[in-house]
Amino acid sequence: GQQLNQSPQSMFIQEGEDVSMNCTSSSIFNTWLWYKQDPGEGPVLLIALYKAGELTSNGRLTAQFGITRKDSFLNISASIPSDVGIYFCAGQKGGSEKLVFGKGTKLTVNP
Amino acid sequence: NAGVTQTPKFQVLKTGQSMTLQCAQDMNHNSMYWYRQDPGMGLRLIYYSASEGTTDKGEVPNGYNVSRLNKREFSLRLESAAPSQTSVYFCASRKTGLETQYFGPGTRLLVL
Numbered sequence: 001g002q003q004l005n006q007s008p009q010s011m012f013i014q015e016g017e018d019v020s021m022n023c024t025s026s027s028i029f030n031t032w033l034w035y036k037q038d039p040g041e042g043p044v045l046l047i048a049l050y051k052a053g054e055l056t057s058n059g060r061l062t063a064q065f066g067i068t069r070k071d072s073f074l075n076i077s078a079s080i081p082s083d084v085g086i087y088f089c090a091g092q093k094g095g096s097e098k099l100v101f102g103k104g105t106k107l108t109v110n111p
Numbered sequence: 112n113a114g115v116t117q118t119p120k121f122q123v124l125k126t127g128q129s130m131t132l133q134c135a136q137d138m139n140h141n142s143m144y145w146y147r148q149d150p151g152m153g154l155r156l157i158y159y160s161a162s163e164g165t166t167d168k169g170e171v172p173n174g175y176n177v178s179r180l181n182k183r184e185f186s187l188r189l190e191s192a193a194p195s196q197t198s199v200y201f202c203a204s205r206k207t208g209l210e211t212q213y214f215g216p217g218t219r220l221l222v223l
Binding site for chain 1: 212
């Protein structure tokens with residue numbers, strides 16, 4: 001099946017640091033989504049991106065839809081302990097019922 | 112408005128036993144999905160239903176069946192559980208025309 005390459009797989013950072021993660025694909029997507037999964041919970045949508053080049057913020061989170069439509073980036077500024085969790089990117093092609101998910105980036109924040 | 116609910120939260124089965132995982136949504140969404148999540152594998156689609164009365168296979172359908180009972184409910188059945196089906200199962204729903212899928216809290220299944 002289709003794959004999204006999400007990196008890094010895991011990150012260990014100190015509270016207050018900024019974080020960057022990204023997803024790349026060999027094919028074009030019309031929509032990029034970023035989800036966060038807290039331990040023991042289901043994924044929750046953070047940011048949705050609908051247009052190439054779009055830059056969208058949600059508090060300390062900023063995500064960008066790559067110009068080529070084959071990649072997306074998520075940045076977290078001034079991390080705090082509650083940012084701990086797994087972050088997933090997901091892409092959707094136009095007209096498709098399905099999302100393609102990356103394998104996730106596991107974030108650990110040390111106080 | 113509870114969103115997406117799943118039952119049970121936890122289940123332990125012996126190899127060969129059967130069980131049905133239940134999912135319901137109260138958002139009047141047309142599309143519903145079943146995923147499994149394994150360490151290092153991300154979320155993999157098992158089956159989905161674009162509308163009431165229709166179901167389609169996803170990436171990993173073998174060993175599973177689904178039923179879209181009505182618009183609200185979408186169940187996942189394991190007829191003869193195998194240890195390889197030990198996983199966390201998530202149900203999700205989506206409103207037609209929007210890309211965002213909303214996830215339930217998950218069912219943690221252990222097959223011995």
